[in-house]
Amino acid sequence: MNNEIICGINEENLQYLHTGILSPYVFSIEYRKAHEKKVPHIIVRVFAKSLDGLFLVQKRSQFKTHHKMRWTDSASGHVRYASNFKYEDIEQNAFREFKEEMGGKLLSIRFIGFSSQPYINQNSNNYKIDYEISYNFIGICDKNISLNLKEVSPESKFFTKEELENLLKVPRTENFKPWVEESRIIWNEIISGKYDYLFEDMIKEIKIMKKKKKVNYSKYKIGLVIGRFQPFHNGHLLLIKKCLEIVDILKIGIGSSQTFNEINNPFSSDERKAFIIESLKEEKIAENRCLIYNIPDKFNFQEWISSIFEIIGDFDVIFTNNLWIGRIFQLRGKKFINNFKFNFKKYNGTYIRKLLYNQNRKWQKLVPMPVRNYLLRKEILNRIYLIYIRNQKE
Incomplete structure (x- = not known):
């Protein structure tokens, strides 16, 4: 021992x-x-x-x-x-x-x-x-x-x-x-x-x-999904489309909304909101079905959850592949669905940011077209590169 x-x-x-x-x-x-x-x-x-x-x-x-x-x-x-x-x-x-x-x-x-x-x-x-x-x-x-x-x-x-x-x-x-x-x-x-x-x-x-039943999800009125969306990628888009098969309205929380211009959080909440809006528009998803909110960090999970209810109001179910997030919302009596899987090894922010910082063009196939077009702008590529260089010096 x-x-x-x-x-x-x-x-x-x-x-x-x-x-x-x-x-x-x-x-x-x-x-x-x-x-x-x-x-x-x-x-x-x-x-x-x-x-x-x-x-x-x-x-x-x-x-x-x-x-x-x-x-x-x-x-x-x-x-x-x-x-x-x-x-x-x-x-x-x-x-x-x-x-x-x-x-x-x-x-x-x-x-x-x-x-x-x-x-x-x-x-x-x-x-x-x-x-x-x-x-x-x-x-x-x-x-x-x-x-x-x-x-x-x-x-x-x-x-x-x-x-x-x-x-x-x-x-x-x-x-x-x-x-x-x-x-x-x-x-x-x-x-x-x-x-x-x-x-x-x-x-x-x-x-x-025990019955090994396939889960048939009920239809809910309002759902919630929370992510940092650094950047918004095709995995996020797939998740949102799956959620909209189950809920009438999906509330989307932009996590760590106060953080930007950092190596793990390069994009501002306004940029991330634009990523989502333009990507949903590209998919012809009705604007009134997705509501977007900024969710700042709080280093106390109970205060963080309370702040979310204050910001977005009530909801019926949360969709997340993050077990920790699911558990703390279960503690507040909320239904937690985590069966929506995508290729996480390929579609994850850490991997995509690494490709961006290393100027590897593979990232372009991993994000929706509106996100790709924005990130290919010269001033944005320069800003991303400067964030990377600053981090290397620290």
């Missing part, structure tokens, strides 16, 4: 966890070093219940360094580092930890929020304070479990709601701490019904998966 390579992040970069853009900001670090040097690092915590409504609660093993023999979540652990790290890796770690500790299978999970809790590391010099930033999940699990007794106490088991309510009421005293307090808070939220809508959504998802 002490040689495990986990996922660290510097304190000044914690805000980027709220964006779902993780790879530039996380780094590999040994488990022992992270704790000894008080380096913030990422963990996952899962709170699971069975399909028939029983709650799986873990009691930590007597062999644990921290919180030994206390009741806690269903499973938790450090997130292992991976190259090109992304939010999907965090969810995979949640599934892995559940299997390793509880010997069972998670069928579905939903993100419910972050928490971070400093604690005393009694194995390090001078009792340094460590920080763990936790991605918290609720989940539905299979009832077949096989406890890993090196990790968990044999008292870990499924509880009825009434049994769990009684267990949560066991008081904390100076000499007796029955619970990891953060876990007690979250379990109380769960049994209060706070996340019932997410559990119901997971159960529906599991039933569809």
Whole structure:
């Protein structure tokens, strides 16, 4: 365990966890070093219940360094580092930890929020304070479990709601701490019904998966798609056309709208809006079916979502292939559709910008005609080149 390579992040970069853009900001670090040097690092915590409504609660093993023999979540652990790290890796770690500790299978999970809790590391010099930033999940699990007794106490088991309510009421005293307090808070939220809508959504998802049914999408009135559109490309256009088969009106949010003239965000929100409008016009898509809004960044996912509702109003469904975006909108009770696939290796902004910066003409076939015509203007090509040169010097 002490040689495990986990996922660290510097304190000044914690805000980027709220964006779902993780790879530039996380780094590999040994488990022992992270704790000894008080380096913030990422963990996952899962709170699971069975399909028939029983709650799986873990009691930590007597062999644990921290919180030994206390009741806690269903499973938790450090997130292992991976190259090109992304939010999907965090969810995979949640599934892995559940299997390793509880010997069972998670069928579905939903993100419910972050928490971070400093604690005393009694194995390090001078009792340094460590920080763990936790991605918290609720989940539905299979009832077949096989406890890993090196990790968990044999008292870990499924509880009825009434049994769990009684267990949560066991008081904390100076000499007796029955619970990891953060876990007690979250379990109380769960049994209060706070996340019932997410559990119901997971159960529906599991039933569809078991029947291996092809998903037939309902018709919705208003949909939402959000992207940076740096630049708007043929993949974006295909996505919008697919969305319009399902919704009457599509609201299009231009993300990071305040950012431009940067290596990863070269185009202004006005330019990106023009890309979209002219491309839709070229496809003869009625103007009144697509409404375009600027969505500035906020480094707090809850504030960001609230700002979106303030800017664009309500909607019925969000279309995104970004799992992080989908999860945080599910938390607000919105339907999330991510089955619209295109050749992402070919149609993605990073690749197209790289071609532009390297003056490789292959980009011209990857964007709609109006976008190509704009980008071929001499003053625009010069500006793009200057952005690239400036970045190389920095």
